[in-house]
Amino acid sequence: MTRAFYIGRFQPYHNGNQYVLEQIAETADAIVIGVGSAQLSHEKENPFTAGERILMITGSLKRIPIPVYVIPIEDIKRNALWVAHVRSMVPPFDLIYSSNPLVMRLFAEETIPVQSPAMYERELHSGTEIRRRILKGEDWEQLVPGPVAEVIREIGGVERIRQIARDDCDVNDCSPDRWL
Amino acid sequence: MTRAFYIGRFQPYHNGNQYVLEQIAETADAIVIGVGSAQLSHEKENPFTAGERILMITGSLKRIPIPVYVIPIEDIKRNALWVAHVRSMVPPFDLIYSSNPLVMRLFAEETIPVQSPAMYERELHSGTEIRRRILKGEDWEQLVPGPVAEVIREIGGVERIRQIARDDCDVNDCSPDRWL
Amino acid sequence: MTRAFYIGRFQPYHNGNQYVLEQIAETADAIVIGVGSAQLSHEKENPFTAGERILMITGSLKRIPIPVYVIPIEDIKRNALWVAHVRSMVPPFDLIYSSNPLVMRLFAEETIPVQSPAMYERELHSGTEIRRRILKGEDWEQLVPGPVAEVIREIGGVERIRQIARDDCDVNDCSPDRWL
Amino acid sequence: MTRAFYIGRFQPYHNGNQYVLEQIAETADAIVIGVGSAQLSHEKENPFTAGERILMITGSLKRIPIPVYVIPIEDIKRNALWVAHVRSMVPPFDLIYSSNPLVMRLFAEETIPVQSPAMYERELHSGTEIRRRILKGEDWEQLVPGPVAEVIREIGGVERIRQIARDDCDVNDCSPDRWL
Amino acid sequence: MTRAFYIGRFQPYHNGNQYVLEQIAETADAIVIGVGSAQLSHEKENPFTAGERILMITGSLKRIPIPVYVIPIEDIKRNALWVAHVRSMVPPFDLIYSSNPLVMRLFAEETIPVQSPAMYERELHSGTEIRRRILKGEDWEQLVPGPVAEVIREIGGVERIRQIARDDCDVNDCSPDRWL
């Protein structure tokens, strides 16, 4: 019985994430998905709450025939404690899938096996690109599973991204307390 | 479509929780379960990590025919922000089930509908009683669903509870930094 | 020009506080009032939010003819930093009035002058006694200035104290995450 | 009875803020002013403590004939909790005045009415411009109410801004721990 | 080369600690001493700052012929992360000496070797007993190494303990914000 761990911010969840998880589902017996930076929302780079992202992911993974755990992971901002933090919040897992060098390094220093998943048209399927398209009014719905587009519409996600973007704060300075 | 919210610490998850959730499942279309004080573990009152508790709950709810979300909720220690905290971490819900007066008050002040679930032999089916029995070596397995007993055995939960109990720290003073 | 500092939790503000502040107002040119444990509310010992307490205090001090600053002070739980924390949050002051030994000690170690105000029927005029009377349905309104009773009524404060008290959590364990 | 809420960082308070508040005072019965990022000081973008900013604001608003509450608001860095945080710290209010898109969005999602105040020569009257002038030795006193200039002089604010600016840390990296 | 880890709160450091460390020094090549609850001070149970405690310890260990590292460890209040926290703050170590069951459990779950040191008249040589004697004016200096008594005298430690004790706050409620 192999439980695999996969983590992302999912701002929003997209077809690239879906492709990777479908690959993992072919070999693992269960999947644990960490929703990173769970405490962030209503920012240009992080428009959606953890709850909204969980809804997107579970809606998209209904067809996967193995157990899937979707767990919000709040930042702790101390890299040396991050693996212990993740492990305390999710069911035990046997290996992790990640192509992020820092994530790979932190798990490797704890001697946990890491695999890099094959990516699917990475430049197109990225949260950055999708948020940019939503902001500019370009087509974005084709890049995400149907249930994701539905959640974004229901919560007024397009309007939220556009209104937040009018803020003159930059990416490191986007809390409501930062206006002039 | 009605999504119901139910929250507890689940230290551990027991037949009383199971009874309530099976009742809720008969009327709701989906259930969101918050695992409270998610950041606590290895304490007399809070022996299990959030990940271990999630495993107990999902193992016990396999037969429930509606979608179930099991989400860790870290404490924020500011009651006036607690409802907003919960709502940001979980999918949107329509009503909550709780018999805790403070939880009921906090949701009611935000005008969210609250219902008190019928309880099932409450004195017997409580985390306090089950932890006491584990500690004293009395029979406890009959008070929890099978998968819960299995998780506790696999993680060495009985030994953990007994070793922690040898600590002379009291309930408010149980961090490892508190010895003399 | 002498600015005096006075601090309390004001759960709720009462005639004893009013008496002390009227005494201070006779010698100082301005008063800075710190509302301590500002982040706490909806607890048996701390039922009211900082905003509600500020409303009680300013309503009661309308007649005082010198400038009054009412400032919420969140706990930092590090005594060695507490004086620096207070000083960063409030306008500069010249002396403090307190009869709390720890407050007196912390300011004295920073060589800030401390005076102990004359108290007014201390056992009767205490937050503890007033909260007890509200809970038990005994007469409490005579112990607080008129505007305080008005604020408590408007926000449903009596009902809040009574509902929270039904919680079986004890004083150190009153967050909503602590139920069984 | 209408209580209006207005929030800013006030680094420092200036004639543009004063203009807006005088407008609000003509229609509201009371004003609540939130001093945002209250925990920050001694940074290029945030040179003044909350206490110093409160002194600037109250000194400038002496002539306003309605009650004014000036309340420090510490950052919480979780946008989804920010409105609840603000509301717990200040007296209840009926509408907010803001031209910051994120603030407007966050309050609107909680269905609290938002109005955009008319601005007064916005480019000139901004904290950024005033801090730049102080740093460069250009005339800045005409951009702030008299009491603000007085506070800045008394606390050695000009020297503080200039000394901090010699730091080679950039705006996101200005804590004392960040030198090489 | 064996580096041993030993942790305590050292409120204050006493002959029992000294006895254990002298034993450890006979077999280890270096000792790492963690000063737990480093952020606490000016409390009945935690009267001394981390800096004061470091001074006591290093003064008492001058004669030990192997390298000694004395490191403050702030509480993190998440037991599942505590071992990772400690390990990030101190030089690498090979085994730990502790007789605290929770500390032993947490290290053992990370498969780090734990040894229980022989204790020396434990009831007499405890921080609790020494603080009690200081408070009551009984003889305490014989229970601590000479340099500890000297540090306590120099910082006015006796007066601090007595003044703090006049506070009516109990052990869980000793921050300056907790008075009535």
Add this chain to the structure above:
Amino acid sequence: MTRAFYIGRFQPYHNGNQYVLEQIAETADAIVIGVGSAQLSHEKENPFTAGERILMITGSLKRIPIPVYVIPIEDIKRNALWVAHVRSMVPPFDLIYSSNPLVMRLFAEETIPVQSPAMYERELHSGTEIRRRILKGEDWEQLVPGPVAEVIREIGGVERIRQIARDDCDVNDCSPDRWL
């Protein structure tokens, strides 16, 4: 008896730090070294843990004939409290050596004497330059004391810096939760 305080991030400790400390050791009776941003590690700008940095420093200072205290200092991100934070964590000191304008300002506002140490080929001897050389495979060992090079080799520090650098996160966005 003069105790001097010196603070840096020491990512890593280098010959420039060594030069300054040897100068200080000629006039002071004891040195307290604060290891700043102690909670950070595994970042491009902060690759090493506090424990690793303490090992580098103590290994390099074996020959210094006066007592040396090496103390990790976690960030608190509130400049107005930073001096109180430092003072609570380290033994009392009489003057500080720093060439960082913000550190100088914060201590000066608390009327603690500050001296600027003579620097030694500052551009060459900086953590930034050494990390750049490690990353690029250029010669860096000549810029640090021998024990520092040894620690970096033993912990796999070169590989850590290179692997982390493959991350596409920028300097303000380097937590593991920030990937796309």
